[in-house]
Amino acid sequence: MKAFLSSKLFKVLFVLGVLVIAVGSMMPGKQLPSGLPWDKALHFVGYFGLGFLARMGSDKRPAWLLIIACIAFxxxxxxxxxxxPNRGFEWQDLLANSLGVICGVLVGVLGKKLLIKPVKR
Structure with a gap:
């Protein structure tokens, strides 16, 4: 049986997501694009995607472990x-990121049941 969507695809997308977040987060503050509205919403959405991809790409790891790993990241x-330079630690960013991860992993639990399922040949 072949999967409708492969968890391997989501693993690759997860790694790409980690790289995009890491590179974007390590840019000095003055190099960031100006005029980004709703900073915390962007944090939430980015880490929602990361949590979702983590759940969809993981075959055997429990959801709670993925949540802890993404929040640790x-x-x-x-x-x-x-x-x-021109960057700093912000508790509000960490909170938005954590909420995004939790929601993303939870949606991924449902998505895994709906999207990654065997297809009869």
Whole structure:
């Protein structure tokens, strides 16, 4: 049996998501695009996507472990930003990221049941 959508695709997209977030988060503050509205909403959406891709790409890891891993990544990014010019650690960013991860993983639990299922040959 072949999967409707492969978890391998989501694993690749997850790695790309990690790279995009890491690179974007490590840019010095003055190099960031100006005029980004709703900063915390962007944090939520970005980490929602990361959490969703983590759940969809994971075959055996429990959802709680994926949530902890993604939040730890977010915390690492926030700490690293303390050493980047015109950037800094923000608790509000960490909160928005964490809520995004939790919601993304939970939606991914449902998505995994609906999208990654065997297709009869």
């Amino acid at each position: 977010s915390l690492g990014i926030e700490v690293a930003q303390m050493f980047i």
